[in-house]
Amino acid sequence: xxxxxxxxxxxxxxxxxxxxxxxxxxxxxxxxxxxxxxxxxxxxxxxxxxxxxxxxxxxxxxxxxxxxxxxxxxxxxxxxxxxxxxxxxxxxxxxxxxxxxxxxxxxxxxxxxxxxxxxxxxxxxxxxxxxxxxxxxxxxxxxxxxxxxxxxxxxxxxxxxxxxxxxxxxxxxxxxxxxxxxxxxxxxxxxxxxxxxxxxxxxxxxxxxxxxxxxxxxxxxxxxxxxxxxxxxxxxxxxxxxxxxxxxxxxxxxxxxxxxxxxxxxxxxxxxxxxxxxxxxxxxxxxxxxxxxxxxxxxxxxxxxxxxxxxxxxxxxxxxxxxxxxxxxx
Amino acid sequence: xxxxxxxxxxxxxxxxxxxxxxxxxxxxxxxxxxxxxxxxxxxxxxxxxxxxxxxxxxxxxxxxxxxxxxxxxxxxxxxxxxxxxxxxxxxxxxxxxxxxxxxxxxxxxxxxxxxxxxxxxxxxxxxxxxxxxxxxxxxxxxxxxxxxxxxxxxxxxxxxxxxxxxxxxxxxxxxxxxxxxxxxxxxxxxxxxxxxxxxxxxxxxxxxxxxxxxxxxxxxxxxxxxxxxxxxxxxxxxxxxxxxxxxxxxxxxxxxxxxxxxxxxxxxxxxxxxxxxxxxxxxxxxxxxxxxxxxxxxxxxxxxxxxxxxxxxxxxxxxxxxxxxxxxxx
Numbered sequence: 001x002x003x004x005x006x007x008x009x010x011x012x013x014x015x016x017x018x019x020x021x022x023x024x025x026x027x028x029x030x031x032x033x034x035x036x037x038x039x040x041x042x043x044x045x046x047x048x049x050x051x052x053x054x055x056x057x058x059x060x061x062x063x064x065x066x067x068x069x070x071x072x073x074x075x076x077x078x079x080x081x082x083x084x085x086x087x088x089x090x091x092x093x094x095x096x097x098x099x100x101x102x103x104x105x106x107x108x109x110x111x112x113x114x115x116x117x118x119x120x121x122x123x124x125x126x127x128x129x130x131x132x133x134x135x136x137x138x139x140x141x142x143x144x145x146x147x148x149x150x151x152x153x154x155x156x157x158x159x160x161x162x163x164x165x166x167x168x169x170x171x172x173x174x175x176x177x178x179x180x181x182x183x184x185x186x187x188x189x190x191x192x193x194x195x196x197x198x199x200x201x202x203x204x205x206x207x208x209x210x211x212x213x214x215x216x217x218x219x220x221x222x223x224x225x226x227x228x229x230x231x232x233x234x235x236x237x238x239x240x241x242x243x244x245x246x247x248x249x250x251x252x253x254x255x256x257x258x259x260x261x262x263x264x265x266x267x268x269x270x271x272x273x274x275x276x277x278x279x280x281x282x283x284x285x286x287x288x289x290x291x292x293x294x295x296x297x298x299x300x301x302x303x304x305x306x307x308x309x310x311x312x313x314x315x316x317x318x319x320x321x322x323x324x325x326x327x328x329x330x
Numbered sequence: 331x332x333x334x335x336x337x338x339x340x341x342x343x344x345x346x347x348x349x350x351x352x353x354x355x356x357x358x359x360x361x362x363x364x365x366x367x368x369x370x371x372x373x374x375x376x377x378x379x380x381x382x383x384x385x386x387x388x389x390x391x392x393x394x395x396x397x398x399x400x401x402x403x404x405x406x407x408x409x410x411x412x413x414x415x416x417x418x419x420x421x422x423x424x425x426x427x428x429x430x431x432x433x434x435x436x437x438x439x440x441x442x443x444x445x446x447x448x449x450x451x452x453x454x455x456x457x458x459x460x461x462x463x464x465x466x467x468x469x470x471x472x473x474x475x476x477x478x479x480x481x482x483x484x485x486x487x488x489x490x491x492x493x494x495x496x497x498x499x500x501x502x503x504x505x506x507x508x509x510x511x512x513x514x515x516x517x518x519x520x521x522x523x524x525x526x527x528x529x530x531x532x533x534x535x536x537x538x539x540x541x542x543x544x545x546x547x548x549x550x551x552x553x554x555x556x557x558x559x560x561x562x563x564x565x566x567x568x569x570x571x572x573x574x575x576x577x578x579x580x581x582x583x584x585x586x587x588x589x590x591x592x593x594x595x596x597x598x599x600x601x602x603x604x605x606x607x608x609x610x611x612x613x614x615x616x617x618x619x620x621x622x623x624x625x626x627x628x629x630x631x632x633x634x635x636x637x638x639x640x641x642x643x644x645x646x647x648x649x650x651x652x653x654x655x656x657x658x659x660x
Binding site for chain 1 (some may be wrong): 450
């Protein structure tokens with residue numbers, strides 16, 4: 001006799017999402033120059049957080065979560081479309097430790113396979129009852145436009161010297177949090193939730209997404225190099241206008257401001273740059289400010305979820321997603 | 331007293347399409363780094379053939395053609411999305427005599443503004459009665475996938491030595507004709523036409539699109555330089571595998587085949603290359619073969635339209651579109 005354990009709901013979602021992505025059969029379609037790179041990207045893995053949010057939002061209200069699987073696949077496809085094109089825009093050689101499409105193949109393949117993945121997202125999205133279609137498309141289109149606008153703001157900020165913390169929060173709301181917001185709203189819409197419940201679950205996603213991005217900013221500067229999975233200090237080396245840097249610039253005294261501007265403008269050894277910048281950040285207390293902001297958004301997310309009018313037991317998976325993100329080492 | 335003339339139906343379509351595109355107000359939205367290039371491309375002009383086909387297909391069956399205007403705008407937006415990305419892939423400096431987006435701005439802007447235009451296409455597309463939404467999206471998604479596949483085949487053919495005339499016809503069916511087919515089907519679907527009528531009007535578009543592309547191939551080699559608007563012989567200079575070249579390769583005798591391979595592989599003065607290639611084409615009778623093929627597709631288009639079961643008077647605009655394309659100087 002072997003002991004068996006019942007998979008958690010989150011594990012069930014993960015199994016269904018993996019099976020659903022496999023059923024897309026992208027690798028079997030022609031022309032292979034178009035479909036093989038699309039299949040490659042979709043199979044690089046990742047947390048599959050966005051499709052899990054679609055299913056979790058659905059499961060708040062109804063039991064047969066597989067009904068929302070096409071919409072879950074749609075948001076994962078959309079997310080990967082943005083990765084294919086963002087990797088070109090950032091000239092990123094690697095994605096999840098593997099070569100990006102435009103590196104492994106070429107620029108044109110990165111563009112066109114990305115476009116295909118986007119259309120495939122719509123193709124999955126529309127697999128739903130006719131009476132839900134208009135609302136789901138409305139949410140999805142607005143989300144997609146938000147993500148494009150957020151990406152543009154991110155690009156604009158690279159060359160602007162007048163980015164406020166408020167501007168930054170708006171940018172990450174659009175670029176990162178909107179897709180979490182949209183994923184949850186789509187899942188709830190598929191489950192015929194009321195407009196009020198859909199708004200609350202969207203709030204949960206928006207605040208979760210902002211908290212998640214602030215945490216990424218903090219981890220980039222203060223994460224354990226062994227556990228973070230990226231080069232610690234990468235944002236500082238690249239002069240990236242993160243929540244940390246913008247907070248530092250806002251709170252610095254004259255001496256600290258001069259030191260920061262010098263570090264931003266002079267070319268010095270990257271490790272020395274990171275060390276000296278962190279020392280200014282620490283003198284200002286930037287990490288604590290960022291942690292406070294992050295925690296307030298996680299709290300807002302919790303509050304929104306608490307207000308959703310369903311049994312607390314049904315919320316367990318969404319709370320566990322929130323907590324698993326929150327405990328990432330800082 | 332001034333004399334006034336009633337605008338033709340095609341002129342009415344054109345006025346409505348221009349007004350509809352203006353109402354999108356892309357130039358008024360922010361971030362301007364995203365919307366200004368999108369607005370710029372959408373305002374470069376062009377024949378607006380695809381949206382006119384949507385309205386004409388609708389007008390076959392119903393009178394208030396403005397009802398299909400959002401779907402007409404959707405196909406024009408989609409077409410421009412493909413132009414933004416194709417221009418990057420072809421590294422084209424000009425579009426309609428003006429700088430392409432990626433030339434006037436940069437690569438990233440070409441990609442991201444193209445993506446935005448694509449999403450805006452869906453945003454217009456869904457402005458229709460709920461009961462038509464699923465069918466319209468199904469047709470649109472399939473069309474969009476076809477266009478991506480056609481673009482990939484076109485790229486693949488550049489480096490393949492085994493392209494048959496059949497392969498070529500499949501490629502242009504997908505890359506060019508599918509969007510005409512889709513535009514007409516969407517217009518007819520908006521007008522609640524029967525499945526049989528929708529299939530016929532789609533056939534009209536598919537054959538019209540193939541004829542149109544064959545005519546482009548012929549004009550590129552044999553057009554009047556003053557009237558064609560592009561450099562005559564451009565395809566020959568670029569070794570492009572057009573219907574003409576593929577026909578020549580298929581019908582050439584050994585001597586002609588050797589001459590063609592020599593012209594394809596050696597680097598000679600472009601004007602001399604065009605002249606010598608045309609001389610082989612003429613010896614083989616390539617132009618006549620291509621004209622015959624083109625005419626047979628125009629004829630198939632006419633036949634499909636003839637079978638649509640509505641008053642002949644309602645078909646006048648679609649016949650006039652067909653004829654205006656057909657009489658382009660050869």
